[in-house]
Amino acid sequence: MKNKTENASFGLKVYLFRKKSKNIIQSVFLFCIIVGLCFTILYPIIQLIPSIFSNIEDLGNPNVIWLPMEFSMTSFKAAIRFSMPEGFMTIVKSVLYAGLIMGIQVFVSAMAGYSLARVKFFGHKFVFFLVILVFLVPRQSLLLAQYIYYSHFNAFGLLKFFTESGEINLINQPATLFMIAILGFGVQQSLFVFIFSQFFKNIPNELEEASLIDGCGFHKTYFKIMIPNALPAISTVAVLSFVWNYGDTYFTSYFNKDGPYFSSSLARVFSPANKQFVLGAVKVWFDVPLATDFAFDAIKQAAVLIFLIPLLLVYFGAQKWLVENLENSGLVG
Amino acid sequence: MRNIFPFKYKTKRKLNGFLYVLPFLIGFLLCFALPLMNTVMYSFHTVRVNDTGGMKFAYSGLKNYMDLFQNEVTTTAQPMVRLFINQNLSILTNVPLIVIFSLFMALLANLKFKGRGIVRVIYFLPIIFGLEVVTDMLAITTGGEWVKESSGLFSESYISSLLMHYTSIPNSILLPVISYVDKIFDVLSQSGVQTLIYLAGLQSINPSLYEVAKIEGATGYETFWKVTIPSIMHITLFVTIYTVVDMFLKSPISEEAYSFAFEQSKIGTGSALSVIYILNVLLVLGVVLLVLRKVVKKYEK
Numbered sequence: 071m072k073n074k075t076e077n078a079s080f081g082l083k084v085y086l087f088r089k090k091s092k093n094i095i096q097s098v099f100l101f102c103i104i105v106g107l108c109f110t111i112l113y114p115i116i117q118l119i120p121s122i123f124s125n126i127e128d129l130g131n132p133n134v135i136w137l138p139m140e141f142s143m144t145s146f147k148a149a150i151r152f153s154m155p156e157g158f159m160t161i162v163k164s165v166l167y168a169g170l171i172m173g174i175q176v177f178v179s180a181m182a183g184y185s186l187a188r189v190k191f192f193g194h195k196f197v198f199f200l201v202i203l204v205f206l207v208p209r210q211s212l213l214l215a216q217y218i219y220y221s222h223f224n225a226f227g228l229l230k231f232f233t234e235s236g237e238i239n240l241i242n243q244p245a246t247l248f249m250i251a252i253l254g255f256g257v258q259q260s261l262f263v264f265i266f267s268q269f270f271k272n273i274p275n276e277l278e279e280a281s282l283i284d285g286c287g288f289h290k291t292y293f294k295i296m297i298p299n300a301l302p303a304i305s306t307v308a309v310l311s312f313v314w315n316y317g318d319t320y321f322t323s324y325f326n327k328d329g330p331y332f333s334s335s336l337a338r339v340f341s342p343a344n345k346q347f348v349l350g351a352v353k354v355w356f357d358v359p360l361a362t363d364f365a366f367d368a369i370k371q372a373a374v375l376i377f378l379i380p381l382l383l384v385y386f387g388a389q390k391w392l393v394e395n396l397e398n399s400g401l402v403g
Numbered sequence: 404m405r406n407i408f409p410f411k412y413k414t415k416r417k418l419n420g421f422l423y424v425l426p427f428l429i430g431f432l433l434c435f436a437l438p439l440m441n442t443v444m445y446s447f448h449t450v451r452v453n454d455t456g457g458m459k460f461a462y463s464g465l466k467n468y469m470d471l472f473q474n475e476v477t478t479t480a481q482p483m484v485r486l487f488i489n490q491n492l493s494i495l496t497n498v499p500l501i502v503i504f505s506l507f508m509a510l511l512a513n514l515k516f517k518g519r520g521i522v523r524v525i526y527f528l529p530i531i532f533g534l535e536v537v538t539d540m541l542a543i544t545t546g547g548e549w550v551k552e553s554s555g556l557f558s559e560s561y562i563s564s565l566l567m568h569y570t571s572i573p574n575s576i577l578l579p580v581i582s583y584v585d586k587i588f589d590v591l592s593q594s595g596v597q598t599l600i601y602l603a604g605l606q607s608i609n610p611s612l613y614e615v616a617k618i619e620g621a622t623g624y625e626t627f628w629k630v631t632i633p634s635i636m637h638i639t640l641f642v643t644i645y646t647v648v649d650m651f652l653k654s655p656i657s658e659e660a661y662s663f664a665f666e667q668s669k670i671g672t673g674s675a676l677s678v679i680y681i682l683n684v685l686l687v688l689g690v691v692l693l694v695l696r697k698v699v700k701k702y703e704k
Contacts, residue, residue, distance in 0.1 A: 097516075104511055108525045111591055114541055115534070181423040189420025197424055200431055207439070208646060208684060210657035211677035214664040215438035215445065253430025261645070263427065272607075288419040309522060310530070317534035326643070334538045374540035381531050389524050 087160055115375075121364070122146070122372045145365075146354050149373035152339050156330060164332035165380050167244070168316035174251040175311045176304055177258055182254060183266025184296060188278070198267070204260040209320065217324060220246060244327045257314045259322065262307045269303035270296065309388045332377055340370045423555045445674035452668070467675035475672060478662050479657070483676075487683060490654050494687060497590070498646050500583065502639060505594035509601035510631075523602075529595030535653070538592070593649065597642045604638040605631070643691055651684050 122145045154160040185191070186198050220240040240246040250256050254263065273296065281291045297304075316333065323334040340348070345366050352358065352365060446467050448460040451504050477486050531537060563581050570575065608631065616626045649659075660680065663673030 086668075099514075100511075100514070104516075104522055107508065107511070107591070108522060110587060111525055111528055111532075113588070118541075172530075178426055183474075184426045185420040185423035189423075191417040191420045194420070194424075197428065201427070204431065204435055205683050206644070206684060206688060208648065208651050208657065210652065210660055211680045212435070212438040212442055213657075213661065214670060214673055214677065215441035216434065218670075219438050219441060250430075252426060253434055254427035255430045255434040288416055292423075308604070310596070310599075313530055313534070317531070317536055318537050333534075336540065358411060358604055364495060370540050374537055377536070377540075378531065385524055387525065389520055 081331065098206055111332055118371045118375070121368045122375065144356055144358075145368045145372040146376070147368045148205065148356065149376060151355070152348060152351075152369065153332070153336050153376070160330055160335065161376075161380065163330040164316065167247075167329070167331065171247060171251045171256060171315045172311040174248065175256050175315075176261060176308050178252060178254050179259055179262035179307065180266050180297070180304065181292075182263045182266075184270050184292060186263070187267040187270035201260045201263050201267075203265065204255070205258075213324065214321075220325065223283055241325060242327055242329075243325050244329050247321055247329075250321065250325075253401070257311070257318050262311065265307055266300070266303055269300060273299055293324070305388060311396045312384055316381060336373055336377060340366075340373065408605060435473075442674045442677050444676045445670055448671055450670040450674075463671070467671040468679070471672055471675050471679070475663075477659055486656060486659065487679075491683070492658060494647060494650050496587075497593075497650065497690065498643060500586070500590050501594050501597065501646050502642055504590050505597035505642065506639075507637075508594060508598040509605055511603055512598065513605045526598055527595055529592050530599070531595075532592050533595055547573075558677050568605075593646070593653075596649075597646060600642055600645070601635065601638060606636045608634045640692075640695055640699060643695060644688060647688055647691055648684065651680075651687075656680050 123141055123143070124145075150157075154287070156163070182201075186194055186201070199322060222237045223240045224237040233278075240249070247256070249257070254260070276298070277295055278291055281295045286294060318331075319333050319337045322331040323337065327334070338344075348366055348369065349362075352369065445460075447462065447464060449463045449466070451459045451461075472483050475483060477483060508526055510527050512519065516522075532541070563584075566581075567574065567575060572600070612630050613626065616630050621629065656676070657680070660673050660676050662674060663669045
């Protein structure tokens with residue numbers, strides 16, 4: 071009898087030990103994969119560190135691998151001077167523009183998405199098809215016609231009642247970007263409409279019925295009941311919209327070239343054609359006779375790090391929302 | 404709100420709903436339909452810009468299309484057909500990789516472990532790194548020896564040479580695998596949005612399904628194939644469409660269209676390229692959807 075219980079407890083011990091070791095091996099394996107993937111994603115940023123913090127003259131030195139020989143902020147100073155013509159205000163203005171357009175985009179696409187998902191008006195399926203069609207056609211393919219069209223914008227000929235020539239030039243005006251966003255054609259906006267409509271489809275009908283019985287009209291139901299419930303979708307779309315608008319070089323550089331957009335000013339200053347100019351300026355400003363191509367890369371990369379700061383702040387701010395609230399978000403169709 | 408208009412509730416609701424999509428519809432006509440029609444029209448005309456500023460059109464039939472594929476070359480001096488073939492091949496091979504990989508990332512991010520908030524933020528970083536400005540700026544123009552491209556890491560590593568020389572796996576299997584692993588950064592950098600979408604999908608699966616599976620005694624492997632995969636199959640459809648469109652957006656074809664229109668001022672030829680481009684996207688999507696429909700149907704049974 072005694073022998074038997076001893077055996078059983080021994081068996082239990084073996085079982086527990088095996089289970090525990092299996093768990094440990096599994097979690098070590100998972101840990102390796104997760105950390106490995108994080109490293110792969112961060113690698114391009116990590117490998118910039120030696121070059122951007124080096125002295126400009128040390129760049130290209132084969133002896134410097136991971137740690138800069140002499141710590142220096144010259145690349146950053148140069149990057150700031152090149153890419154931010156208005157100093158710190160360039161970033162602030164750029165963020166404000168992106169934020170404003172983000173607000174418009176979220177507002178307009180949420181409305182359209184709600185209507186497409188919940189209201190069965192005549193032709194709602196056709197409109198939904200149009201949303202998908204817009205998403206499918208690459209925007210670059212319409213660039214040329216859009217450019218020509220906006221430079222002689224006449225709004226179906228309606229403008230002849232307001233202006234003499236019957237058309238206005240919308241190119242290089244900040245208003246154009248806002249107009250496009252209000253009309254639902256900003257950066258990836260049809261995708262946002264789609265996400266919202268998929269989300270609203272998942273909200274139970276009972277909510278709407280209850281608010282109707284309580285005496286809410288259509289608009290009140292939407293703003294008081296639906297919008298608060300849609301916060302997960304709103305936060306997802308808002309983050310995507312902000313990131314894409316802040317980093318947009320397409321609309322900004324074609325339709326408002328001289329606007330205070332950090333992204334398009336970066337793309338302009340650090341285009342390959344501008345290389346000799348940048349290097350020449352660096353030589354004069356910082357009194358370094360030996361600015362090579364490596365210096366151009368280092369300054370460029372320092373500039374992109376500055377560019378990323380607001381985005382990273384938004385990410386860390388929105389992290390909790392993205393992580394927690396997505397748990398109830400339904401992109402499920 | 405008083406009833407100003409004597410409409411029935413349902414009619415009013417429909418009108419209000421229409422009001423909500425009205426901006427989009429106006430935008431569709433102004434920003435999409437008209438430019439699309441113009442693009443098609445330009446592609447059949449020889450377009451010249453007058454000295455006075457207006458434009459002159461002369462109908463030329465299919466000449467622009469013929470020129471595009473017979474006379475014109477890309478900015479890197481390749482024939483246009485080559486560009487399209489390369490692009491389509493790269494899309495057809497990369498899309499499955501990206502879709503499967505982003506599902507894998509989402510599964511990892513969905514696990515419960517300490518510090519997953521930070522891990523998720525890092526996993527969503529590719530959305531930022533995928534921005535055109537950022538990829539352009541991070542690209543190294545000088546090609547110095549001291550900065551290695553991360554995309555060549557694995558094929559130069561000890562593991563791959565160990566696999567090649569000391570195992571008996573035939574090279575014909577090993578080499579493609581190694582080249583795929585090498586591409587991991589490319590794949591990673593294009594899978595941020597897809598991971599986000601998959602993660603949302605994974606989290607919207609009803610937890611009671613997993614409970615039932617557990618009670619029925621299903622193993623983790625069975626649960627994954629019988630519960631998780633069928634529940635996210637329709638998201639896969641959406642993710643695939645997104646990936647295809649996104650890859651086309653970032654393709655060199657769009658740069659060619661830009662160069663025709665703004666640098667060489669051949670508006671007609673550029674428009675012809677755009678039309679072919681749109682048709683190509685729709686064709687590839689058609690093929691992909693045809694294949695996917697079958698897979699999805701199998702799972703929805």
